[in-house]
Amino acid sequence: MALGLSSVGMIGLLSLQQQSLDAVKQASWYQTADGLSQSFLAAVRSNPSAWSTYLAQANSAPSAVSDNACREGGVCSAGQMAQADVVYLKALAARQLPQGRLGVYACGQDNRAFCVAVAWQGQVPQGCLTADAPKRRCFRTGITSW
Helix, strand or coil: CHHHHHHHHHHHHHHHHHHHHHHHHHHHHHHHHHHHHHHHHHHHHHCHHHHHHHHHHHCCCCCCCCCHHHHCCCCCCHHHHHHHHHHHHHHHHHHHCCCCEEEEEECCCCCCEEEEEEECCCCCHHHHHCCCCCCCCEEEEEEECC
């Protein structure tokens, strides 16, 4: 009898440990997603004249343009820098999150309000904008355009 109770107790402890590990993994993904969205905002703040390029590139298919051309000290226009920033951040999202994706979408009633959305594990970034978005596979940050 004691052995049976001990077995049940050990199974319960293992289950709690697994839940704890899953929570730590999810917290790490949220932190990564927050860092990616903050990096996007920092890039836009440093290059505000290219806002429309950031917006268009963030929601387009991945570009074949090398992200290193502007990042290695080459001379680039504001638009080229914006494109390089987005290519880099999208690649970073894909590398650091399972099926990680980044997008920027209008959110709210104001035409100047946008959300940077980072999603993972099969969630699409635009799905982060709904009130019933899956809570554990999505992160968004609101911004006002320049």
